[in-house]
Amino acid sequence: MDIPYTVEERSDTGLFNAKLGIWLFLASEVMLFGGLFSAYIFLRFGAPDGAFHEWGQELNIPLATLNTLILISSSVTMVMSWASLKLQDIKKYKLYMGLTLLCALVFLVIKYLEYTAKFDHHIFPSTNTFFAIYFTLTGLHGLHIIGGMIVLFYLWIPGRKMWLSNSEQFTNRVEIVGLYWHFVDLVWIFLFPVLYLL
Amino acid sequence: MSTNHDTKDIQQHIKVYMIVFATLAALTVATVAASYLDLSRGEAIFLALAIASIKGSLVASYFMHLISEKALITWILMLTAVFFFILMLFPMTSFIDQAQLG
Missing domain, CATH: 1.20.5 (Single alpha-helices involved in coiled-coils or other helix-helix interfaces)
Known part of the structure; x- marks a missing residue:
């Protein structure tokens, strides 16, 4: 039996099912990160005056700025991969999806360099409350990047064969993972100033 | 298959994506530059979060298509x-x- 509403829209929601599903999932993700942002505010107010700003000076702003630009670029290549499918250009899709994965990989490598530099300076989550929430937030964000990369890779190579059998459903799949990917970018857009600049 | 109308529509979208990309990059540089300004803690937090909110709105509105959802x-x-x-x-x-x- 076929799964209903993978392409056609339901008359009651006006959406194909996966679109509604991913937005509900993203709403739950807002609350997940919201809980941790709430914890950040709590810890910041609870720390001695100016301590969070001072502890944050240990972080590498140029590297984080570069990572922000890389993640924004990956959002553009992601949306371009979807647009390429809409234009029936599978070659460009492959190129843009590959670039998205490359950006994600570079982001993780930079994050690895940042983490190892901290560990080399004996800075760990247990060092103080700032680094406890820093490692928690950036670690959870990094896990989201890794999870996204697994799905992106699937749609880049093994899952691409669906383009031949059901191009509309495949395009919808790419749109759905794109929404997730943009959300991960959006979270970083707030993490960057909150952790590195304030 | 996509129609000519769809194709024109998507090509128009692509132009918008490029403008949004350039704006996001510029705002990222502006966020970092603003952190070096001589502002009070409250002003710095307000400015940084205001810029982040603009960037977030651009991503949600255009890349996530919320503007036409x-x-x-x-x-x-x-x-x-x-x-x-x-x-x-x-x-x-x-x-x-x-x-x-x-």
């Missing part, structure tokens, strides 16, 4: 936003408690 999704997100702000207010309760305890 169905009403149901807008309602879901508005409900989420209400709960999100309640969550942000939770830490404040501890400070009210502290103030009452003197």
Whole structure:
């Protein structure tokens, strides 16, 4: 039996099912990160005056700025991969999806360099409350990047064969993972100033 | 297959994506530059979060197509936003408690 509403829209929601599903999932993700942002505010107010700003000076702003630009670029290549499918250009899709994965990989490598530099300076989550929430937030964000990369890779190579059998459903799949990917970018857009600049 | 109308529509979208990309990159540089300004802590937090909110709105509106999305999704997100702000207010309760305890 076929799964209903993978392409056609339901008359009651006006959406194909996966679109509604991913937005509900993203709403739950807002609350997940919201809980941790709430914890950040709590810890910041609870720390001695100016301590969070001072502890944050240990972080590498140029590297984080570069990572922000890389993640924004990956959002553009992601949306371009979807647009390429809409234009029936599978070659460009492959190129843009590959670039998205490359950006994600570079982001993780930079994050690895940042983490190892901290560990080399004996800075760990247990060092103080700032680094406890820093490692928690950036670690959870990094896990989201890794999870996204697994799905992106699937749609880049093994899952691409669906383009031949059901191009509309495949395009919808790419749109759905794109929404997730943009959300991960959006979270970083707030993490960057909150952790590195304030 | 896509029609000519669809193709023109998507090509128009692509132009918008490029403009949004350039704006996001410029705002990222502006965020970093603003952090070096001689501002009070409150002003710096307000400015950084204001720029981040603009960037976030651009991503949500154009890359996530919220600007042209169905009403149901807008309602879901508005409900989420209400709960999100309640969550942000939770830490404040501890400070009210502290103030009452003197």
